[in-house]
Amino acid sequence: MTGLRRRLLGPLVRRPAAGSWALLTPGLLWLLLFFAVPLAVLLGYSVMQRGTYGGVAPGFTLEHYRRFSDPIYLSIVWRTLWIALATTVLCLLLGYPVAYAIARAGRWRAALLFLVILPFWTSFLVRTYAMIVLLRGSGVVNTLLAALGLTATPLELLYTPGAVLAGLVYGYLPFMILPIYASLERIDLDLLDAAEALGARGPARFRRVILPLSLPGVAAGSLLVFIPALGAFLTPDLLGGAKSMMLGNLVQNQFGPARNWPFGSAVSFALMGVVFVALLVWLRVRDAEERA
Amino acid sequence: MRRPLPRALAWIVAGVFLLLHLPVVVLVAYSFNAARYSAAWSGFTLHWYAALLERPDILRALRLSLVVASTSTLLATVLGTLVAMALARARFRGSRLIEGGLYLPIVTPEIVAGISLLILFAAVQVPLGVGTVIVAHTAFCLPFVAVVVLARLRGMDRTLEEAALVLGADELTAFRRVTLPQLAPGILAGALLAFTLSLDDFVITFFVAGPGATTLPVLVYSMVRRGVEPTINAVSTLLVVLTTLAVGVAARVDGARRA
Amino acid sequence: MSDAAPVVEFRRVTKSFGSTPAVNGVSFSVRRGEFFSLLGPSGCGKTTTLRLLAGFEAPDPGGGEVCIDGEVVNDRRPYERRIGMVFQNYALFPHLSVERNVAFGLEEHRVPKGEVPGRVARALELVRLAPATFARRRPHQLSGGQRQRVALARALVLEPSILLLDEPLGALDLQLRKEMQLELKALNRQLGMTFVYVTHDQEEALAMSDRIAVMSAARIAQLGTPAEVYENPRTEFVAGFIGVANIFGGRLGEGSSGGGAPRSVRRDDGRTLLVPDAPSVPAGAPVRIAVRPEWLDLAPPEAPPPGENTLPGVVEEVVYLGETMHVVVTLDDGHSVRVALRNEGQLGNPLRWRRGELVLVAWRPEDCQVLEPE
Numbered sequence: 001m002t003g004l005r006r007r008l009l010g011p012l013v014r015r016p017a018a019g020s021w022a023l024l025t026p027g028l029l030w031l032l033l034f035f036a037v038p039l040a041v042l043l044g045y046s047v048m049q050r051g052t053y054g055g056v057a058p059g060f061t062l063e064h065y066r067r068f069s070d071p072i073y074l075s076i077v078w079r080t081l082w083i084a085l086a087t088t089v090l091c092l093l094l095g096y097p098v099a100y101a102i103a104r105a106g107r108w109r110a111a112l113l114f115l116v117i118l119p120f121w122t123s124f125l126v127r128t129y130a131m132i133v134l135l136r137g138s139g140v141v142n143t144l145l146a147a148l149g150l151t152a153t154p155l156e157l158l159y160t161p162g163a164v165l166a167g168l169v170y171g172y173l174p175f176m177i178l179p180i181y182a183s184l185e186r187i188d189l190d191l192l193d194a195a196e197a198l199g200a201r202g203p204a205r206f207r208r209v210i211l212p213l214s215l216p217g218v219a220a221g222s223l224l225v226f227i228p229a230l231g232a233f234l235t236p237d238l239l240g241g242a243k244s245m246m247l248g249n250l251v252q253n254q255f256g257p258a259r260n261w262p263f264g265s266a267v268s269f270a271l272m273g274v275v276f277v278a279l280l281v282w283l284r285v286r287d288a289e290e291r292a
Numbered sequence: 293m294r295r296p297l298p299r300a301l302a303w304i305v306a307g308v309f310l311l312l313h314l315p316v317v318v319l320v321a322y323s324f325n326a327a328r329y330s331a332a333w334s335g336f337t338l339h340w341y342a343a344l345l346e347r348p349d350i351l352r353a354l355r356l357s358l359v360v361a362s363t364s365t366l367l368a369t370v371l372g373t374l375v376a377m378a379l380a381r382a383r384f385r386g387s388r389l390i391e392g393g394l395y396l397p398i399v400t401p402e403i404v405a406g407i408s409l410l411i412l413f414a415a416v417q418v419p420l421g422v423g424t425v426i427v428a429h430t431a432f433c434l435p436f437v438a439v440v441v442l443a444r445l446r447g448m449d450r451t452l453e454e455a456a457l458v459l460g461a462d463e464l465t466a467f468r469r470v471t472l473p474q475l476a477p478g479i480l481a482g483a484l485l486a487f488t489l490s491l492d493d494f495v496i497t498f499f500v501a502g503p504g505a506t507t508l509p510v511l512v513y514s515m516v517r518r519g520v521e522p523t524i525n526a527v528s529t530l531l532v533v534l535t536t537l538a539v540g541v542a543a544r545v546d547g548a549r550r551a
Numbered sequence: 552m553s554d555a556a557p558v559v560e561f562r563r564v565t566k567s568f569g570s571t572p573a574v575n576g577v578s579f580s581v582r583r584g585e586f587f588s589l590l591g592p593s594g595c596g597k598t599t600t601l602r603l604l605a606g607f608e609a610p611d612p613g614g615g616e617v618c619i620d621g622e623v624v625n626d627r628r629p630y631e632r633r634i635g636m637v638f639q640n641y642a643l644f645p646h647l648s649v650e651r652n653v654a655f656g657l658e659e660h661r662v663p664k665g666e667v668p669g670r671v672a673r674a675l676e677l678v679r680l681a682p683a684t685f686a687r688r689r690p691h692q693l694s695g696g697q698r699q700r701v702a703l704a705r706a707l708v709l710e711p712s713i714l715l716l717d718e719p720l721g722a723l724d725l726q727l728r729k730e731m732q733l734e735l736k737a738l739n740r741q742l743g744m745t746f747v748y749v750t751h752d753q754e755e756a757l758a759m760s761d762r763i764a765v766m767s768a769a770r771i772a773q774l775g776t777p778a779e780v781y782e783n784p785r786t787e788f789v790a791g792f793i794g795v796a797n798i799f800g801g802r803l804g805e806g807s808s809g810g811g812a813p814r815s816v817r818r819d820d821g822r823t824l825l826v827p828d829a830p831s832v833p834a835g836a837p838v839r840i841a842v843r844p845e846w847l848d849l850a851p852p853e854a855p856p857p858g859e860n861t862l863p864g865v866v867e868e869v870v871y872l873g874e875t876m877h878v879v880v881t882l883d884d885g886h887s888v889r890v891a892l893r894n895e896g897q898l899g900n901p902l903r904w905r906r907g908e909l910v911l912v913a914w915r916p917e918d919c920q921v922l923e924p925e
Contacts, residue, residue, distance in 0.1 A: 006462050006628075017385070023378035027371035027434055028390065034431035035397050038408035041415060094308050101305040115309060121535045122316060123492045125509045126528040129516050130315035133322060133331075136520060140318055143331040173312060231401020233495050238516060248403040255407055265411075268404045275399055454607055455642035457629040459656035459709070469655070473646045 046265035054259040064266035073250070077270070080246040083161065083236075084229035087168040088176075091225045092218065094169070095176035099217070100210075102177075103184035116177050124171060128238050131167045132158065135239070159241030167235040172228060176221035183217025184210070216289060223282045227275055247271045316532060323525035340526040350527060353511040360422065360507060361490040364429035369483040371430070372437030373475075379438075380445035391442075394435045405432060406499035413500065420502025428500045429490040436489060437482035444478025484542045488535055556621055558583045558713060558745045559604060565614035566599055573599040575769035576615070581713075581747060582761075586739045588748045590756040591766035592792065600766070601715055601749045606632050619713065630659075635706035636715040640722070641698045643690040649675070649701050650686035656709045674708035675701075677738070696727045703735075707742070716748045720755065732759055753793045757781060765789050782843075787922050790841035797842045797888040798922075799824065805834050813916045816840065820884050824860045825916035832921065839922045844891035846918035849878060849904060850911045858913035864888070866908045878904050880912050888912055 049059040067073060102112045119127065134140045135157040142154040157163060187210065195201075195209045233248035240246070245253075247267060254264030326335040344350055379391050397405065409428050413420060452474065456466035494509040501510055508531065515524050557580035566574040574596045581587045589597040602608045603617055606629035610616070616623045624632055644652050653671045662670070672682040678700040690698055699719060706714055716735070720728045736759050739746045750756050756763050757777040764774045765788075773785045784790035787798060801824065804815035813825045816838060824840070832838055848857040864880040867887060878890045890912060904910065 005464065009463055020378040020381055020384050020387070023374045023381075024390070027375035027438065030371055030431060031393075031397065031434060034409065034412075034427055035400075035405065038405075038412040039400075041412050042404070042408040045411065094304075094311075097301050097304045098308045101301065112309075115313065118536070119312060119316075121488055121539045123509065123528070123531050123535065125492065125494045125512055125516075126319070126531055127316060129512070129524060129528060130319040132516065132520060133319055133525070134315055138330055140331045170311065170315065173308070227399050228401075231403060233401070233403040248401060251403050251407060255410070261411065264407065268407060271401055272404060275401065279399060449640065449642065451638045451640060451642040452644060454605075454629070455636070455638060455644070455705075456655070456659075457607075458605060458634060458636040459705070460630045460659035461655075462628070462630055465659065470644055 042265045042268055045262050046269055048262050050260055050262050054261060056261050061262075064263045065270075067263060067266070068270065073267075076245055076247060076250055079161070079244070080230060080248075080271075081274070083165060083168065083244075083246060084226055084232075086165055087172065087229040088222050088226045090165070090169045091173050091176040092222060095173055095221065096180055096214075096218070099177045099180035099184055099214075102181050103187075113181070116174050116181075119174050125234065127171060128167055128235055131163070131170060131239055135163055135166070158239060159244070161240065161244040163239040164232075164236045164244045164246075167239045168229050168232060171235060172225045175224035175228075179220040179224065180214055180217040183214045183220075187213050216286070219282060219285055219289075223278065226278055230274055230278065231271060247274075319525055320529045320532065323522065323529040325522065325525075328522060340522040343523050344526055344530075347523070349506070350508075350511060350523075353506050353508040354530075356422065356505065357491055357508040360425050360429060361487050364426050364433055364490050365483050365486040367426070367430040368433035368437050368486045369479060372434045372482060372486075373441050373479055375434070375438040376441035376445055379442055394438050397432055397435045398439070402432075402493075402495035406496040409496070410499040420500060420505070422505045424500045424502070425497055425505050425507065428496050429493065432493075432496060433486035433489050436485050437479075440482035440485060441475065441478045444475060444481075448474055480542060484539065487538065491531075491535065556583075557581055557618075558585075558620060559587075559747065560618040560621075561600070561603075561615065562618065563615035564600075564603060564610050564617055566603055566608055566610050567614075572769050574603065577766075577769075577771055578615075579764055579771060579774055581745060584739075584743045584745055586736065586746045586748065586759055586761045588750060588756040588760040588763045589766060590750055590753060590763050590793075591772075592751055595766040596769040597749045597751075597766045598717060601717055601747065604713075604747060605629055605634060605636055605715055633711050634713045634715055635709055635711035637699075637702045637706050637717065637719045639718045641690075641702040641719075643698055643701055643705075645690050647689075648686065649680075649688050649690070649693070650682070652690070652701060653705045653708050656705065660709065670708055671704075674704040677707060678704045679734075680704065695723055696731070699723065699731065703738075707738075707744075711744070713745045713747060716746060718750055719748075720750075721752075728755070735759060757793070765792065767792070783920055784841055785923050787839055787841065790920065790922060795844050795889055795891075797844065797847065799840050799842070801838060801840075803829065803832050803834055803836055803838050818884075822862065824919070826919040826921050827917055829921035831923065841920045841922055842888075842914055842918060844877065844889045845875070845893075847888065847890040847912055847914045849880070849890055849892065850913055852909050852911055854911075856911050856913040858915045858918075860916060860919070861911045861913045862888075863909065863911055866904050866906055866910055869904055869906065878910075880910060882912070 045056050046064055047060055047062060049057040049061055050064075051057045068077065098116070102109055102116070105112050132139070136142075137154040137156075137158070139157070141157060142151070145151040145155065191209055191213075192205065195205045200208055231248055232246055233252060236244055236246045236249050237252075240249075247270065251264050251267045251271065254260045254267060258264075322331075323340055324336050324338070325333055326337040326339065327333070375390075375394070379387055406428070409424070409431075410420075413424055418424060448471070452470050453466050456470045457463070461469060492509060493507075494513055497507050497510055498513065501507065506514075508527070512524060512527055512531075515521065515527075559581040561577050561579050563576045563578050564574055565572055565576055577596070577600060589600055591597045599608060603610060604619075606624065606627055610625055617625055619632055619634070644655065647655065650668075650671050653674055654667050657667050657670060671686070675682045675685065680697065680700050685693070685697065685701070690701070693701065702719070719735075720731050723731065732755060735746070735748075738744075748756075748759065760777055762774065762776055763780050765772045765780055767786075767788045773780050773789045775783075780789060781793055784793065784796065787796075790796035790798070799816075799818065801816040801818040804817055804823065812828060814828055815823045816826050817823050826838075826840055829838070850856050852863065862882050864882040864887075866878055867881045868879040870877040870879070874894055875891045876894060878892060879887050880890060881887045
């Protein structure tokens with residue numbers, strides 16, 4: 001029994017590459033079939049003719065990519081970019097102080113950290129819906145404002161770019177806090193004493209020691225917020241209106257009501273393209289940092 | 293970092309924490325609010341939870357969500373762990389490329405992944421249903437499991453395996469008796485991540501589910517689209533409690549293991 | 552299988568990672584019961600050599616043979632070789648108690664269940680851990696020294712014919728290290744087991760080994776008893792790595808080669824030194840010679856020198872080390888040499904040599920070692 005098993009095991013352990021491929025194949029095949037192949041099909045569709053009743057028709061064309069020069073679509077691209085960027089900046093402004101506070105929270109650290117992680121485990125859909133409950137015409141915020149006598153008529157809070165922004169910041173804030181916290185927590189406390197011994201205290205110590213050392217966390221957090229914000233679909237779908245459509249919604253729109261699959265595919269790849277540019281920029285920044 | 297926080301900073305931090313948790317707290321509170329339409333508090337009630345029991349579609353969706361999440365978690369955990377083991381074992385031709393490629397599904401916008409699967413299934417005429425949902429969930433959970441388990445494997449002491457080999461265990465036995473017990477928390481963490489990702493997923497499911505396979509998030513979405521009603525608050529509260537419970541149990545199990 | 556046959560034999564073994572050889576054409580053999588050390592700086596190939604012996608690595612194709620008990624084991628997995636191993640970081644299984652760690656190998660070797668507890672207890676006693684106190688503890692509840700002992704017990708319980716030790720004492724503090732050195736040496740003698748020991752600590756290797764293979768740049772630079780490698784280092788590397796060496800250069804003068812009579816070495820400054828005969832070096836060729844600090848002596852310039860070889864210099868530094876006193880002397884040509892003088896027990900006396908004093912460094916020809924070019 002053992003002898004047979006070891007004989008069978010032999011070739012796999014003596015040729016590590018063969019063993020590795022045996023382990024890899026099922027998982028890789030799955031990802032190939034249900035992630036890579038669909039993307040390839042989508043890429044193919046993006047350069048085909050539009051079918052009459054949805055779907056695609058044979059024939060190569062780049063017209064779907066050219067349509068981005070249309071001001072309507074161009075404005076969606078710009079909106080997507082600025083909303084994602086604004087989300088990232090807001091998350092950074094709100095998240096950094098929180099990460100900093102947790103890093104020096106002493107015995108409360110674990111509890112505060114738990115409070116940051118908790119939303120991770122809460123359904124994103126539920127959290128987005130909670131924003132509706134807060135922001136809608138007869139929602140909590142408006143009721144409160146009216147009760148305080150601040151507003152006569154309910155404010156139009158929902159279905160605006162502002163609501164989308166609020167929803168995204170609310171949704172992705174933990175992604176910003178955690179990496180920054182991780183990089184702050186790694187800072188050797190002796191460094192701070194050393195800085196102080198060299199005369200840097202308070203703001204100077206923060207600016208010259210803590211901030212530079214936490215930049216990798218800031219970079220990672222920004223990426224973790226920026227990328228999902230770019231591809232956001234649910235948040236603008238539920239909280240936004242016609243004036244806050246993002247690329248994700250445009251994709252859905254083309255495959256749904258508009259029935260223009262090739263253009264929807266092209267939009268998908270435009271979206272992927274922006275994501276990859278963001279990734280490449282981040283990799284560049286990180287490599288430069290590591291080399292320095 | 294032992295000095296007290298500046299007061300202004302403390303207020304900002306408190307505000308952010310409020311922002312982070314207030315919406316869900318309000319939501320949970322409102323699931324007990326007797327008022328149907330207004331946001332004003334008009335008394336405590338369990339009416340909306342009772343109403344849930346009369347909604348067989350909600351219970352069906354919940355059951356389906358649990359079936360999908362457990363099946364795809366199992367598949368993704370097994371396949372993802374194998375991939376991680378292969379990548380941790382040795383450098384071989386293409387291993388770095390594959391490792392980098394694992395992040396591709398993670399960074400791809402869900403809407404793109406969902407749509408592309410939809411048109412693939414349409415192109416090869418696979419009928420949409422529970423099967424396609426499980427297939428899709430497994431595909432997007434797998435890289436997360438692989439990345440989590442790989443990190444754990446990389447942090448592990450390889451000499452433990454070697455010690456087992458010198459003591460007479462062959463590679464399979466060494467894996468079972470030494471590597472696996474070390475790896476278990478990592479696998480558990482990966483599985484938990486997969487389970488919650490699958491349970492929560494709306495976007496991808498929305499496209500590959502088809503009419504017969506409504507998971508809870510898809511059902512909640514359609515309810516939200518139709519308009520705000522208190523039953524949604526109740527369902528949402530149940531979902532929050534469910535995932536919190538799962539995480540709590542997992543943390544307990546992990547804590548007990550480490551002690 | 553006679554006692555004279557080597558237990559371990561490496562025959563021109565080569566192992567490369569990528570295109571760089573980590574072990575390059577290494578040959579040596581280890582005798583039964585021997586305490587054999589592989590000594591060298593990090594990256595010299597000593598750990599790879601040990602891993603080749605353990606079976607974690609295989610020689611390159613056509614890269615020689617690793618033999619255990621006269622059989623070529625190149626293709627055998629670690630569990631198909633009768634070896635035990637103690638790892639640098641102990642590699643105790645963190646999820647198992649001490650007794651389960653020690654029992655692990657017995658279980659894998661299908662030792663009858665009834666025998667296991669007794670053998671585990673005996674192994675723990677052998678490494679001086681009271682089974683009653685330690686058997687149930689987890690590795691993280693042990694001190695470094697105790698972990699070390701458990702690792703040793705886990706390896707010894709299987710009674711392997713060869714025990715491999717990979718820098719096992721590296722993580723211990725000095726006191727404990729000295730103690731464990733003696734214990735390991737005693738175990739080696741008491742059990743009659745062959746020990747192959749990897750270390751970068753030359754003092755440790757000298758103290759414990761029957762023989763030492765000094766490795767450098769993937770090859771064995773010298774193999775011999777501790778006294779041989781210390782007193783007759785063959786290369787400048789060995790001379791410098793084991794202990795301290797003063798190195799002098801020059802050209803070998805004329806003279807009959809192989810006759811055993813001292814030869815002369817002419818230094819660049821025109822002075823000559825007498826050295827033992829070195830048959831392998833032709834006359835006129837550049838040579839380097841090594842002299843240990845404790846074989847040098849100092850004398851005032853006007854006194855009769857305590858050796859035929861003398862070089863004048865100035866005392867640069869006097870370092871008091873307790874057992875010895877090191878005097879650093881700068882020679883005419885700017886080189887400095889280190890002279891070790893024994894502390895004769897006159898602690899109250901003022902130190903004899905002072906900075907800036909003119910001195911003669913002197914030694915006897917037979918105390919020089921002519922080095923081979925590397």
